[in-house]
Amino acid sequence: MPDLSSIAPSGVVSTLQDNWHNLLDGLRVTLELSVFGGALAFVVAVLLGLASISRFAVLRGISRVIVEFFRGTSLVVQLFFLAYVTPVAFGWGSHLLLFGIVALGLNYGAYGSEVVRGSLNAVPPGQWETTTALSMPWITKIRRIIWPQAWALMLPGLNNLMVMLVKGTAIAYFIGLYDLTYVSDELRKGGADMWTVYGIAFVIYYFAALAFSAVLRRLEVRAQRRLGIRPSKSRTTRATAEAVA
DSSP: OOOGGGGSHHHHHHHHHHHHHHHHHHHHHHHHHHHHHHHHHHHHHHHHHHHHTOSOHHHHHHHHHHHHHHHHSOHHHHHHIIIIIHHHHHOOOOOHHHHHHHHHHHHHHHHHHHHHHHHHHHSOHHHHHHHHHTTOOHHHHIIIIIHHHHHHHHHHHHHHHHHHHHHHGGGGGGGTOOSHHHHHHHHHHTTOOHHHHHHHHHHHHHHHHHHHHHHHHHHHHHHHHHTTSSOOHHHHHHHHHHHHO
């Protein structure tokens, strides 16, 4: 049975007071992995997603090979390859944070590309045909017509992947990167109660994922309002007032 006194509010507070600087350092690395890994994943997802619907078979083929490779191989193995093989093969130094960001960005970007591809294909065919009838350049029709509609459709899927990426940053522990999971385990090894330190880590991961999810949900609502899918607050309030009157 665990020592309940160690996981009581006083035990949690004392653990936070004694180790807050270490936890903040770990949280900083976790957030760096999340923010920059998520940004890279988004860029990769967009590029591969657009390439997958290209009229050029070569681009579609390259996109498919890349996506299947990173989806079909282990993220842990990808991280180990970047961290331990590439420095030896190419003679550059070991940059663990950069390797973690790249591994997360490529892996989750491959998954995200399918979200982008599916959302682009979900735009009604009439929209594509209209842009063709108007002889719009490819970039113009994607930027002005197709992308705004697909953006609102892909945000829920990207939101889900972002939450998974935040939790997935814990793999940085395997290469000794000083993230939140690594700090929690070091505190446990140093004598801190494991129920307390891992409980604190649970809460921190939860709120970090919740914060990223809230931002993407806000973007989703904004995108839907711009397309007229969801009425704005002012219009909703006005309609309610008129109904009451």
